[in-house]
Amino acid sequence: MNISSRVSNSLFGSYNSSSLRKIQINTSNHSENIDRSLKELKAINKGKILARENLDATYNSSINKKFQESLEHKLSQLNEMKGMIENKDKENDVIDDSVKNTKVISYINSSREVNDKEETLLSENEQISIQDINKKIAETNSELKEVRVLGEELSQQSEIIDEKISTFKKIYGNDIFKKAEKEAVLKQVYDTRNNPFIKELKSTLNEIIELETQLKDKLNQGQQKDKKEI
Secondary structure: OHHHHHHHHHHHHHHHHHHHHHHHHHHHHHHHHHHHHHHHHHHHHHHHHHHHHHHHHHHHHHHHHHHHHHHHHHHHHHHHHHHHHHHHHHHHHHHHHHHHOOOOOHHHHHHHHHHHHHHHHHHHHHHHHHHHHHHHHHHHHHHHHHHHHHHHHHHHHHHHHHHHHHHHHHHHOHHHHHHHHHHHHHHHHHHHHHOHHHHHHHHHHHHHHHHHHHHHHHHHHHHHHHHHHO
8 A cells, every 4th residue: 555655656746747847848938939029029119110211211202303303394384484475575576676667558557556555465464474484483493492402301311211220130130120111011001191292292283284284375376376467
């Protein structure tokens, strides 16, 4: 009885001892996994901040570049319209000089007086247009200057962020940054619509379309007048 009791106690003791060891080992492994997960999560959160900054800088640089191109196109359209009106004024001046140096019959002189009044009114309207265009040219040049300065600032900002990302990858690894970047991209998709640059860009594009329409209208009017004169 004593012998069997001792054997039983010995068996239970060895069983309990090995089971406890397994539980302790499993608990230790689980704790290590939690620590690793927490460290990785912290690293990913840091990476997300950098990835988001990088996406914002890249996106804003791209929008800023498109905005600059739109303003340059708008400026070109304004200068073209200004040139058309100025050329029209020169043509009118040449016609006036040729008429002054030509002897005409009295009834033509009377009709010429009516034409002079019409041309004077037209010239005044064109002068107002020139003033408006000059004002818009000045405003566009001012906007363009600001956009170019902002472009340089965004470029410098991107360089700083690139250096930070390079340091992050050396510490935490490229894979961690890729995970962080993926999450940041998904967040960026939702925030894109609220970017103030897009609203400003749309406004500028609409203004360019309006200017192009005005330019075409003036060209058509000029062609119709030329046909009537012929």
